[in-house]
């Protein structure tokens with residue numbers, strides 16, 4: 001695995017790969033890697049000839065400076081974990097490489113409601129930052145396939161919109177969420193959970209699974225109310241639990257009217273914010 005820290009080195013490598021007709025897969029991350037990220041890289045390796053993974057803690061997608069500061073950055077451990085996953089290039093840029101003073105990296109794309117509901121409501125500006133950095137990284141990496149995790153379902157929907165709006169040729173591949181044995185979705189934030197909240201946190205996945213059982217038998221509003229009660233009773237502080245259309249992310253009132261239905265939730269476990277989702281009807 002080659003570690004590249006600047007755009008010039010990356011650009012030479014990518015140009016050579018393109019000349020050789022190799023198919024490039026890209027997995028963008030913010031580091032603090034776990035089995036979920038490694039699964040994305042392994043999946044990218046099955047789909048493409050060369051896998052590029054980036055680790056860049058993107059300042060423009062954090063609406064809370066404290067969250068940016070607290071974000072874990074265990075870089076040597078990340079590098080160790082990447083060995084043997086099929087990652088060919090680790091791109092490890094500094095802020096100045098991604099957002100140089102002399103290049104306008106801003107993006108004026110407005111996905112509307114897709115970026116305003118759920119995470120957009122509680123993290124204003126977050127998806128603008130995500131679109132900006134993914135767009136910039138795609139410009140640098142020039143992959144054929146972009147691999148992202150279902151864990152961030154709304155992020156995938158917003159990036160899909162961005163790719164369509166910019167007429168990007170990049171193919172977006174969404175990989176299934178990887179869970180701990182007790183159902184907790186793997187996340188870089190899990191390491192910050194206290195033992196007590198770690199024990200409670202699987203209730204998030206249980207509540208989503210219950211929603212999957214209940215959809216079609218109980219009104220979505222009742223399921224959502226019950227889920228909020230259940231998460232609260234367990235000791236979490238839920239921000240939202242929504243049953244939404246899988247494409248528009250608008251709330252579902254009549255499940256019969258929708259082809260794809262997803263339940264998405266965010267809840268605080270102490271001072272750690274966890275998100276998760278489950279497809280209720282594929």
Ligand code: PAF
Pocket residue numbers: 028029030056058061130133134152155
């Ligand atoms: O999902 C993440 O880790 C980030 O939002 C991403 C896609 C790497 C952009 O910074």
